[in-house]
Amino acid sequence: MHQLVEQFLKLKPSKFDGKGDLEAAILWVKELEKAFALLGCTEEEKVTLAVYQLQGVANDWWEATRGRVFPIGMVPNWTAFAETFNGKYFSEIAREQKMVEFLRLRQNQMTVDQYEAEFSRLSKFAPRMVEDPVDRARRFRDSLKPELCSQLILLNLRDYNELYERA
Structure with a gap:
């Protein structure tokens, strides 16, 4: 020992x-x-x-x-x-608060890299919402700035890493 x-x-x-x-x-x-x-x-x-x-x-x-x-x-x-x-x-209340933070996450004034880092950090608290790769990519895309989101919707990307790189 x-x-x-x-x-x-x-x-x-x-x-x-x-x-x-x-x-x-x-x-x-x-x-x-x-x-x-x-x-x-x-x-x-x-x-x-x-x-x-x-x-x-x-x-x-x-x-x-x-x-x-x-x-x-x-x-x-x-x-x-x-x-x-x-x-x-890891009280239930604390976990719920982090999940709400994830649900409310939007890119707003963050760079794409800053947003992705925050998305990754908070997504741990909502595993069921991002366990499917397509759902993860969609959730990431839909919380980007509207002008980025609309351009990426047209590309119909389903891979999270490719979506992040394109953003």
Whole structure:
């Protein structure tokens, strides 16, 4: 375990203090999962390493929650930890707010590159709306500036990357 912790810390994973918005928590989990995959961690090791990265109110929350999630004798596993963490830091209300942000997203004064970056960032919160590649491309196109949108409609492009490049 000592060697695993050393390897993990060499990757310089971020700490999580429970402050910040929904996206900070999402990025923290994704970063950890990348490190876990690289290091070939077991389920129990994932929990141990993740808990080590908790600080402040997040650590206090886990200390108060740990016994309920992993009663004495139960081997910790990443799935249970992640579900509990998500329940705390990815509240349904916060996810809905991000989905509404995605629904309201319009290019307006952004460049196409800025709009695409925002589209990609927010689309994670509305996966069912963009899981079909044609729907993803259509949604991207329809929220562009009207003059761009009307030109792209004529081209009848169905591929998201091609649509983005043409825009």
